[in-house]
Amino acid sequence: MIRVGIVGYGNVGRGAEAAVLQSKDMVLTGVFTRRSPESVRPQGDTPVLPVSRLMERGADVDVLLLCGGSATDLPAQTPELAQRYCVVDTFDTHARIPEHFARVDAAAKAGGTAAIISTGWDPGLFSLMRLLGTAILPDGTGDTFWGPGVSQGHSDAVRRIEGVADARQYTIPVQKTVNAVRRGESGFTARQKHTREVYVVLQEGADPQRVARDIITMPNYFDEYDTTVHFISAEEMAVEHSAMPHGGFVIRSGKLGPAHQYDSLMEFKLELSSNPMFTGAVMAAFGRACYGLHARGKTGCFTVFDVPLGLLSPVPADEIRSKLL
């Protein structure tokens, strides 16, 4: 049994917990939190411990699933914990991946551990699909679309606007552009690829026109998109918009043959009724692979591109070959 610890008990932490409990080859030995441990109530009787315990005394784990955020948690936590434990994270601040990789690699090599960063579905599974697409169809074009689904970052940005009591933002791919990318067209703008739908509960007395304008013109988040704002009641928000669905697809279209005359289309799609539950499930599978890499003597930092995918499965290699190949 692989002994797994979960660090951070938010939505993704609960997803990782559920996935570990579904895995017959894993046992959950601890949930580690920065909150007061009594305030955290995991499923079953998993011990809850302060995260500081991990570096002070060591813990009974083979691999840690780091379920904190990329903005402030993971840049410090992943390299620190990699000094002592095999770790898996979901670091997704794209521009900072090279720096994060280098720091985690140094820590893991010094500690004799293995780390897999930037798992989940994007980065993660979608990255693998982009790689397959470009490696097999080098003479081609492609794109990634997200949604329909809730963007946590955009929802949070709207909640910070004055007069907004609550908000939920849905990212929606534009079907016409999706079809054009399937046909091999490229060069689309942000506005052509996705629309944004925002559901807002106003604070008492707030001016809806001003709030709508503040949303639609928000730089980086909304100004490059066609955005629709809907004002709803707190009750409607609770009933209709409490789930966290997401998904998307990676498309690669390319030309093959001596005269580049043959079209090929590769497409990978996800439809998730819960984004954090699926992210946790991907993390658990990469936790198993991280343990497997370390058991084979590998140390240092890895990404999804470095992991033989057979290591994601609890099934032995000969059985995988006879059942899935």
Add this chain to the structure above:
Amino acid sequence: MIRVGIVGYGNVGRGAEAAVLQSKDMVLTGVFTRRSPESVRPQGDTPVLPVSRLMERGADVDVLLLCGGSATDLPAQTPELAQRYCVVDTFDTHARIPEHFARVDAAAKAGGTAAIISTGWDPGLFSLMRLLGTAILPDGTGDTFWGPGVSQGHSDAVRRIEGVADARQYTIPVQKTVNAVRRGESGFTARQKHTREVYVVLQEGADPQRVARDIITMPNYFDEYDTTVHFISAEEMAVEHSAMPHGGFVIRSGKLGPAHQYDSLMEFKLELSSNPMFTGAVMAAFGRACYGLHARGKTGCFTVFDVPLGLLSPVPADEIRSKLL
């Protein structure tokens, strides 16, 4: 530059050739054939040599792409050539994969080479998708559908029937069943999953009713399916049915969350206007990976499950991380 040799110059061999010529990090150093070398006309000025030359004298190659058939060519060729060369094949006789793996593994270990067997898209890419699906969504169901596309094996089977001058068989997924699998239903029969459409050119004087009956009742190939037979002219066959399109999709639907209450759907789709060209392109990418494994000191037999996918790309690891992760 990776020096690549192609063994067998049929449709897949031509696909592999086109893919190698599209690859900036590969050079095609030879086409090896059992036919008379003068009868083989590759693109450009690639030397054509008898396949026997490979074991007699050795050749100037880093990896061989073995483009023969699984019935008789590869069971002998892959282990023999693996004694001396890094090799990639598309062995697809499912029941014999364990035996083929063992023989190639012994030969490659003895020869200090690396071999990747059963590449292509199924087995190959579809196998990877089945693995991702079962590893990430263990509490789930899924299925693989093929087509719409031409099945070479079924077309050949019809051509062997008395009175048939030419034939082409299309495999077509049943949309209703595809949708049911997406919803998480399972347990479908062969007949529920695919239909078969056969286009036949009759020999002069042949009885169409007898030929149709012989097709529809053929054990293993057609008796478990709903099959439609169309009789057409040789001209219509040449104009409408000379392409070799294929494709299909791998679906995995599963439940996540503490009460298994969250649905997730993973789906991978291929639409190929030329099956052998795409198969050749996948082989070329795995040829690069085979070279990469060997360059890292690995010897023995591998499958798609053992290959870190980053090795499929000619792009260096740090650039893959910054561009595709």
